[in-house]
Amino acid sequence: DIQMTQSPSSLSVSVGDRVTITCRASQSISTYLNWYQQKPGKAPKLLIYATSSLQSGVPSRFSGSGSGTDFTLTISSLQPEDFATYYCQQSYNTPQTFGQGTKVEIK
Amino acid sequence: EVQLLESGGGLVQPGGSLRLSCAASGFTFSNYAMTWVRQPPGKGLEWVSTTSGDGGSTFYADSVKGRFTISRDNSKTTLYLRMNSLRPEDTAVYYCAKVVYSSGPKFDSWGQGTLVTVSS
Numbered sequence: 001d002i003q004m005t006q007s008p009s010s011l012s013v014s015v016g017d018r019v020t021i022t023c024r025a026s027q028s029i030s031t032y033l034n035w036y037q038q039k040p041g042k043a044p045k046l047l048i049y050a051t052s053s054l055q056s057g058v059p060s061r062f063s064g065s066g067s068g069t070d071f072t073l074t075i076s077s078l079q080p081e082d083f084a085t086y087y088c089q090q091s092y093n094t095p096q097t098f099g100q101g102t103k104v105e106i107k
Numbered sequence: 108e109v110q111l112l113e114s115g116g117g118l119v120q121p122g123g124s125l126r127l128s129c130a131a132s133g134f135t136f137s138n139y140a141m142t143w144v145r146q147p148p149g150k151g152l153e154w155v156s157t158t159s160g161d162g163g164s165t166f167y168a169d170s171v172k173g174r175f176t177i178s179r180d181n182s183k184t185t186l187y188l189r190m191n192s193l194r195p196e197d198t199a200v201y202y203c204a205k206v207v208y209s210s211g212p213k214f215d216s217w218g219q220g221t222l223v224t225v226s227s
Contacts, residue, residue: 032211036152043202043217044144044152050210087152091211095168098152 002026002090006099012107019075021102023088028068032092035064035073038101039084048073049091078104109133109216111203116221123193123225129186129203129218136184137161140206142214143177143188145199145223153199156188157206171197193225 003026013019023033031051036044046055048064051071061076075082083106088099115127129141143155156177157166165177176189186203200222204214 034211034213036214038152043219044214045217046213046215049213049215053210055213055215089152089214091213094157094166096154096212098154101151 001095002029002092002097004088004090004097004099006086006088006102008102009100010103010105012105013078014107015078015080017078019078019082019104021073021086021088021104023066023071023073023099025069025071025090025092029090029092031067032090033064033066033071034089034091035062036087036089037082037084038087044087047086075104109205111205111216111218113201113203113218113221116201116223118224118226119193120227121193121195121225124189124191125193125223127188127190127201127203127221127223129188131184131186131203131205134205134216136179137181140208140212141177141179141186142204142206142212143186144202144204144214144217145197146202146220147196147199155201157212158186190223193223195225197223198225199223 033051035048038044052064085101085103110132112130142157158177174192178187200220202220203218205216
């Protein structure tokens with residue numbers, strides 16, 4: 001199975017900050033990488049698919065980049081509603097494994 | 108609007124069985140693969156199983172293979188997960204999600220989840 005490792009596991013930030021979360025795959029996955037946002041007690045929500053394509057309705061402050069084994073989710077200016085846990089997921093093969101999550105908390 | 112509503116969770120003893128359902132609406136159900144993803148309390152997400160739109164192809168995580176069975180009834184627009192020989196480590200919130208293939212599969216709509224607790 002492909003292992004997905006996110007860093008950091010958590011970070012404390014302020015509204016307006018630029019946030020960068022990284023995800024590393026244990027082998028090359030081309031650009032088959034999705035990002036999800038999950039708020040407490042809620043289902044995950046798809047933010048970005050295929051590394052850099054923004055899901056419909058997702059604000060443009062979210063962006064993704066990378067290829068091969070190293071990927072990045074960037075939030076250009078953090079808003080109050082962005083405090084959540086973020087997960088990467090490889091869609092290169094089955095099982096479609098997730099990273100362990102990155103919790104974005106209020107500083 | 109896509110809606111996915113899971114049901115069937117609850118408390119079950121180790122070794123017991125449970126069937127989860129996911130009622131779908133707002134899209135042409137038979138045109139889409141569907142998947143189950145679970146999340147143990149306070150932990151991350153784990154893909155469990157996926158079925159194709161016609162139910163003819165199914166895929167399972169190694170952790171549930173041979174114990175869980177995914178199925179669907181397209182006439183009722185409902186997805187199922189039959190869970191047998193349940194273990195304490197199967198305790199989790201189980202989500203169903205709609206799968207869209209666009210440069211790889213993406214889970215673009217999710218239900219609210221149903222909690223399964225395996226404990227004596």
